Structures are given as C-alpha cells and as structure tokens.
Amino acid sequence: MDKLHQLLSSRGHRITKARERVFNALNTAEKPLSTTDIIALCPTADRVSVYRTIELFSHLGIIKLIPVGWKQQYELTSLFKSHHHHMFCTKCKKLIDIHSDDFENFVAKLASTYQFTPLDHTFEMRGLCQKCQKQ
C-alpha cells in the first residue's frame, strides 16, 4: 500500500479512496479479476472511477491484462506480485500459478534468437489439473 502511494505520488497522481479500493480489490483477491469483478468489489466507488483507475493503473504498470480461460482479466504486475503465469483447468475452473525460472530464461533466449527486445509476455495453459484428469 505504501508502495502504491509512493508510485502514485512520484508520478504526480493523487491518492484517493477510489484508487485505494481498486488496488485493495486486486491485492486481496489473490486471483485475476475482470472489470465487472472489480466494480462489484468496489461498491462504494462509481463504476466510472473504476474504469478510469483501471486505465491509469495499466499505464503506470501497476496492473496488466491477461487471458484467463477465454476471458480477459486484470492482475497486479510484478511490481506488486512476483512474476508468474497460470494453468487454467477447463473442468473445475481452478487457476494454478506457475513459477518457473527456466521458463523465463527460455523466453529470453527465444527472444534473442529472433533479435527481439522483450518488454513483457503473456503465457497461459488450458487443460486438466491433476484431480480432474483422474476422474
């Protein structure tokens, strides 16, 4: 939260209740949220403020848009949460975090073979989790 205040101030933006609420929603949810989810989790903030906050946070690199299942959802970036990816179980809809340094290294190598300077990437698997494949 201090880090959020610091980031907002340093970029010349004000600290407001609406912004704190949106941040809290994403921070406590511990899973990616859709715009609709965020609006629902911030009942005291106007939808319009939520939309504007989402746009601001995206530009500041506080949150990022990722594909989950077949929907787009927002999640805190690695500034506030360690960089990772997801596996989505299409049966039980569970979302499993993937943390793999090997994967990150592989991506870096792949980019260099294409002489591409990577800024960011998106990776998500869909399939069956351990439990569901047994059934």
Added chain:
Amino acid sequence: MDKLHQLLSSRGHRITKARERVFNALNTAEKPLSTTDIIALCPTADRVSVYRTIELFSHLGIIKLIPVGWKQQYELTSLFKSHHHHMFCTKCKKLIDIHSDDFENFVAKLASTYQFTPLDHTFEMRGLCQKCQKQ
C-alpha cells in the same frame, strides 16, 4: 475450404455463404482479426450472423481467441494453420510469427512437472522488433 466444408458437414452444420465469408476473411487476412475487423471484412453478411459464426467456429475448434497487444483477436487454429505464437512490436505495431518446436517441447515438460494435462496454450511477447530497437 474443402476441409471447412467437411468439418461443418461432419458435425451436422450447414454450409452457408455467411460461414464461408467469415472463414475467408480469417484465411486471407494472414493475421489475427478482431470481431470488428471480421464484421468489416464481411459487409454482405449481417453482423449478427458474424457473431453467431464466430461462436460456432470457436466451439468447433476452427478459430481461437488470442491476446494481441492489449486486445483480443481471433485466428484460425492449428487445424487450418500451423501452431505458432506471436511477438508484438509495441512501437511499429508489427506482429511477428514465432515457430519453435523447442518452445512447444518446453511447455509440454513444464506441464508434466505440474502434473497438468495441457490441451492448449497462449503465448505472446510484447517488445521491440529489430528495426525499432535500433532507432
């Protein structure tokens, strides 16, 4: 096109002009398209038919939704196009195809360490292409 007709028939769906048009739009575009793009490329088909066709094609595994830049777009699946991923240059907006067997093998290995049965995956890089990083 024959393959499309065959797939539609085998699943009990009819071959119509609207469906051929949507398929052609995606097949000739050689790049992912948004719903709006597809509607614009199929002026003789009603938007509603385009939406319904997109839904049908998704269910039949003819097309899939992928994140490009910060937007969702549709692309023909590996049934009609070889499996690949993309690098999106945030400066010149160019989209570069990535074909890497090593990457696919890595993903398979990653899934198995998590005891996850992968059905499909999404991977996209954002960054700067060779030309743009020189400037």
Added chain:
DNA sequence: GTCCGTGCAAAGCGTTTGCAGCTTA
C-alpha cells in the same frame, strides 16, 4: 418439405464522455 441459419429490429450491457462539485496537496 423440413429444419437450420439468416437478416432485421430491438433490447441489453459494458464502456466512454461531459460537466459540476468535492477533495487532495
């Protein structure tokens, strides 16, 4: 001829824009 799919109309949402008033620094 039968049923599926299309096209039109209209409703339904999610998202954006304009503006006055309040809050933050």
Added chain:
DNA sequence: TAAGCTGCAAACGCTTTGCACGGAC
C-alpha cells in the same frame, strides 16, 4: 487555493435475443 478526481447523467457502440423468411440438404 488550484488542479485533479469523483460521481452523476447521458450518450455510444458492441453483443445478444426474438422472430419471420429464405436457403440448405
């Protein structure tokens, strides 16, 4: 105090739904 933000109202555009006609098989 001055500028930035919020909240409300309303516009906007994408997507969905209902229904009668037309086309595919």
